[in-house]
Amino acid sequence: xxxxxxxxxxxxxxxxxxxxxxxxxxxxxxxxxxxxxxxxxxxxxxxxxxxxxxxxxxxxxxxxxxxxxxxxxxxxxxxxxxxxxxxxxxxxxxxxxxxxxxxxxxxxxxxxxxxxxxxxxxxxxxxxxxxxxxxxxxxxxxxxxxxxxxxxxxxxxxxxxxx
Numbered sequence: 001x002x003x004x005x006x007x008x009x010x011x012x013x014x015x016x017x018x019x020x021x022x023x024x025x026x027x028x029x030x031x032x033x034x035x036x037x038x039x040x041x042x043x044x045x046x047x048x049x050x051x052x053x054x055x056x057x058x059x060x061x062x063x064x065x066x067x068x069x070x071x072x073x074x075x076x077x078x079x080x081x082x083x084x085x086x087x088x089x090x091x092x093x094x095x096x097x098x099x100x101x102x103x104x105x106x107x108x109x110x111x112x113x114x115x116x117x118x119x120x121x122x123x124x125x126x127x128x129x130x131x132x133x134x135x136x137x138x139x140x141x142x143x144x145x146x147x148x149x150x151x152x153x154x155x156x157x158x159x160x161x162x163x
Contacts, residue, residue, distance in 0.1 A: 006043060006053060007052070007053045008040065009040060015039070015067065016039070016070040018034060018072065018074070019032060020033070020116040022116055022117055023083065039146065040146075054141065061136070062129055076108055077113045077115055080113075082096055084096075091104065092110075117156060118149070119148075119156035122156045122158035126144050126160045
């Protein structure tokens, strides 16, 4: 008989409010809008010498830090092929085809993603969480599942696995 373990962190405090827009079908760009995003994480692995997969406190604190950094910001993709994001002094100018937005630099988070979908936000958060947990605990997590809910039951999920 094999045993598999994982822990799940899903707390009311793991929420961030942010604005974004996405593109789809090549040339359609949504209007600027916002969500109250909820985040949960599953960490898979073997039990360590303390008989747990990961320290819940380290997991909670790492995820909370990432969520807090995203909270109350405009989320902008820096790897989109058609969205141009340019920082000039204290402003960020964003263009897509004939549309243009200008935001205060302090109100934005520039994300290394091609679109600010729930799925890619989950991937971004997951990679950040893996790196932060390794820094905090000295151990690289084997497998992680991050889920981002953008609208009361509409989840984007990303699973990351170290080989």
